[in-house]
Amino acid sequence: MIEIVAVGTPSLGDRSYLVTDGEVAFVVDPQRDVDRMLRLAERRGVEIRDVFETHVHNDYVTGGPALAAATGADYHVNAADPVAFDHRPVEDGDVIEAGAMRLRALATPGHTFTHLSYALEVPGRPPAVFTGGSLLYGATGRPDLLGPEHTGTLVRAQYASAHRLARELPPETEVYPTHGFGSFCSSTQSEEATESTIGLESKTNPVLTRGEEEYAESLLAGLDAYPAYYAHMAALNLAGPEAPDLSPPHRAGAAELRRRLRDGEWVVDLRSRTAFAAGHLPGALNFGLDGSFAVYLGWLIPWGTPVTLLGETPEDVAEAQRELVRIGVDRPAAAATGGPADWVCAGGEKPAALPTATFADLSAVRRERPVVVLDVRREAEWRESHVPGAVNIPLHDLPARLGEVPPGEVWAHCATGYRAAIAASLLSAAGREVVAVDDTYTPPPE
Incomplete structure (x- = not known):
């Protein structure tokens, strides 16, 4: 049979x-x-x-x-x-x-x-x-x-x-x-x-x-x-690619994580966007394992940039490694497990938080004060429907176009929240004041 x-x-x-x-x-x-x-x-x-x-x-x-x-x-x-x-x-x-x-x-x-x-x-x-x-x-x-x-x-x-x-x-x-x-x-x-x-x-x-x-x-x-x-x-x-090396990567301490961030390397937080928003290593980027992690990381990262993985458990890091070897990112530079308190340096550094909101919150705040609405969906999604007055910079273009984001408080959104969280982490790492809209987009009534 x-x-x-x-x-x-x-x-x-x-x-x-x-x-x-x-x-x-x-x-x-x-x-x-x-x-x-x-x-x-x-x-x-x-x-x-x-x-x-x-x-x-x-x-x-x-x-x-x-x-x-x-x-x-x-x-x-x-x-x-x-x-x-x-x-x-x-x-x-x-x-x-x-x-x-x-x-x-x-x-x-x-x-x-x-x-x-x-x-x-x-x-x-x-x-x-x-x-x-x-x-x-x-x-x-x-x-x-x-x-x-x-x-x-x-x-x-x-x-x-x-x-x-x-x-x-x-x-x-x-x-x-x-x-x-x-x-x-x-x-x-x-x-x-x-x-x-x-x-x-x-x-x-x-x-x-x-x-x-x-x-x-x-x-x-x-x-x-x-x-x-x-x-x-x-x-x-x-x-003719060889079998991948999936052995655990080098373990990095807080001081090494800070050094890698200063050197312009990518330190990637694998936790959910909710956990990341509640507290994270300042400068880290959020590509959660609960979404299309490898696709978006591979899409955005300058090819060849060293990557350090932050996961709650060794199993999370191992899962991320497996995802990355499938797209040719063979060995993380380092990894660390635990949580934000384990990843910040002693002597005063504290985890950073990222504000989140809904589309209802966005509508309310726009009635009170001007904010920048950044839509990071792809152009085809934008053409179908978008929030009036929003600026469209697709997520995959954002690292190269950060300078085009208008000045002011930025509210980043996508279709469901996953891409918005990535975008918000990029903007936050660049020093911008940002709110991640963690909500499902519904086209506005015509």
């Missing part, structure tokens, strides 16, 4: 897959922390013999080379990809057998030029297809990550690839994408879909229900910004 196990990485919005016939297994698009796959295989008592990449990823560092090295598996990568490591080249039409399972490679360019999907064909069960960043649930992978000069070509290739899958695979074919669960590699996000088939996508997915021009125009019009760290992922993946 064939078992397909989805291994989700919700923080990045991706899924990897372990597929087994009960004796042997293969893996599709593994994340960097391959110990998860190794544990799955061990629990099932199966041997991983093959590892497949659908494409050179832009949103995470692959675990493919490390998993192949750890298991002795064959590592299958498109023959056209200029990788710098040992692998088994695979091309359109190639068939690979793993135990009772048979995989057929299908060229599906669009997300990248060399993108492959893999059709799983096993007698006695419906076929399945692993579509990576091609056909997603209700969407497709975005075609603009390789540069604007290629976007027009890739969006039309994506359309043709989706139609190839719908044409060549039967309607009952199960669809298993890598992206589309929150990843910025998706052109749009799925509506909480957890499974689908070629037949269902043919009835509901815009790439299969619209004409090519309508699909292309709609997709391109809806594309928004994507994380800055994506620029570094392809190079790391082409070089």
